[in-house]
Amino acid sequence: MAPLIRWLTAALLLVCATQAVGDSIEIRDFDTPVMKERYRDLTGSMRCPLCENQAINDSDAPISGDMRDRVYMLLQDGQSDTEIINHMVDRFGEYILYNPRLENRxxxxxxxxxxxxxxxxxxxxxxxxxxxxxxxxxxxxxxxxxxxxxxxxxxxx
Incomplete structure (x- = not known):
């Protein structure tokens, strides 16, 4: 009986671990390698509002996942990098930019x-x-x- 419980426990832990790994992997389909590179550059240039000093492409926070989804959707809509950055700043604030813009402030x-x-x-x-x-x-x-x-x-x- 004890070996059966150990085996079931190990199987359950294995299933849970593979589920957790599968949840953290995002698969994005891009039309061109250029668009994929733009996505990587954009998500690397924005900081996670929750994690403070971590780029959204490295963060596991739910808000970073939402931000990555938004960047992907805007890229698919054909918006330029500047338009995407402006949209994200309007939505999340100037704080998300690692390099702040040159403005009066x-x-x-x-x-x-x-x-x-x-x-x-x-x-x-x-x-x-x-x-x-x-x-x-x-x-x-x-x-x-x-x-x-x-x-x-x-x-x-």
Whole structure:
């Protein structure tokens, strides 16, 4: 009796496991490889609202599945990538984009890295100029005499 229960339990677990694996696999039919690549690019460029920093093509959240379905339907309807992204942003918000658009609200977000880069370049230029002018300055007669005295003192034992 015990081996039969073990066998039935193992069979039930196997059926449940194959069902769970089968549920997570989505099969999409595309007319062309280009459309398949567009789908992959679009779903990779949008973040899951629930998972926060995971693309919808990698997320198992139900909302990501809905978003993938919507992208697939819009692709099948013949919409462009921009139209699909606009539709998804209208529906789920700007948060789903990994790279926010350049708008009045995002100037600071895009401007800070540029400003830091320019400030760093300016700082490097100023440091190089200061070192160049310091190294090219000649010694005065008094400084030259003192330097010669120090050198001569070291040479004589």
């Amino acid at each position: 995002t100037y600071l977000l895009w401007g800070i890295p540029l400003a830091l880069l320019l400030a760093g370049a300016l700082l490097v230029v100023l440091i190089v100029r200061a070192r160049r002018s310091a190294s090219s300055a000649s010694l005065s007669a008094e400084e030259r005499a003192r330097l010669d005295a120090l050198i001569n003192r070291k040479r004589s034992p």
